[in-house]
Amino acid sequence: MNRFENKRILITGGTSGMGLEAAKMIVEEGGEVAVTGTTQDHLDEAGKALPSGSLVLRNDASDPEAAKELGAKVKEQMGAIDGLWLNAGYGKFGPTEEVEVDFFDNMHNVNVRGPVLQMAELMPALTDGGAVLLTSSVAPYLGQAEGAVYAATKGAVSALTRSWASALAPRDIRVNSVAPGPIDTNFMNGMGFSDDEKEQFLEQIQEQVPLGRLGTSKEAAQVALFLLSDQASYVSGSEYMVDGGMTMR
Template identity: 50%
Template sequence: MGRFSGKSVVITGGSSGIGLAAARRIVEEGGAVLITGSNAARLESAREQLPALHILVNDASKPEAAQALAEEAGRLFGTIDAVFLNAGVGAGAPLGHLTPDIYRQLMDINVGGPLFGTQALAPIVCDGGSILITASIAKDKGMQASALYSATKGAVRSLVRGFARELAPRRIRVNALSPGPIETDFFNRLGLPEEHASMVTQQIAAGNPLGRMGTAEEAAAVATFLLSDEASYVTGSDYYVDGGDAQL
């Protein structure tokens, strides 16, 4: 019997990276999973890897998409045991190059996504369930050209505290996951040339206390702990998966 046997879980931003790694672990441990993403081809690719997955094209940056997701999750599962609000974007710009479009893009998906996602999905989360939202160590560090991105992840941390308090009467736990440097397709999706992306990741790894990048699977291991009943006395917390980057 796995930790998720007989349980249903919704994961936004689940077509790649940490979201997909978490979906894989949950399916392997007996759970039913609905993943979302804005790219239909990547979602289909994820389902080819894990045929048991349910998929839904759903843009987390649009407030109305949250209600559509809740309706689909309700149709599939009735009620759900856990939610992993992982969809986000890491774009940014230095002072002098920030635009209203960049502001809207980052705020709409990184803040609006978990805000409206929690609001829409909480009513169908079972009492005693779990909600996990992806933040980032960027909220704790001053990083070049990342002030706005860091601010959105700081907002996520505050949302988690507020939601955890509001949902405590239903014993629904709300926590944050703060990844550090994780090996995903992040740089490729930013359009960086492969050689440049490789140089950046080497520099990041060299500066990390553990001397390497983390893996999506390592982040997913912490995520699935927080989503599971093993974390039944954990709420309002922020778990770092960063090789000590924000701590040491």
């Protein structure tokens, strides 16, 4: 199967987890990829995992100037892109009474302002008939006591998906979102949990998943690639849950 033959796809937050899994599969299916990340170890990992010719770019979604830099680099080195996955994200949980300005701003800047500014810069590079994907989350649907700010930022992503689907429809560009549940990635490392707290949290989460386990990065990436591919040519403004049935309870 060569769903991405002669296609160029950009994945922000694509140097680890499901973003990197997707990038590897795109290459296997005949496409070209560019991925962004912020930490050197993830950049190095992506550089080793992807073939020469793939773009591995340091770019921080929380930095408003970085969106302009990303737009310029994509235009210079790729010319145009057929698909865009705005996947860079950040999450942290904490009691409502402990929320401070930095706690809110750090998540809002990466999860909401980042994709908004990136979209503004990258929209001209998108080919007509292309596809855009955003990474939301099951968090807005769960009402977790200590996840209010994170859930709010991901709820905003879901709203952006629908608005952009309307805005880009005249260009036949589809816009969808994928909402992962508990996926076994390094995402939780930034949530501020100790090892014991992380283990306890994961046990509690798994008890809420009808399939009884965490999902894998590859399972999430496969859904993302469906939405980025022409197989989803009549899907736009939709959000696909990848959560083992978690949100149906």
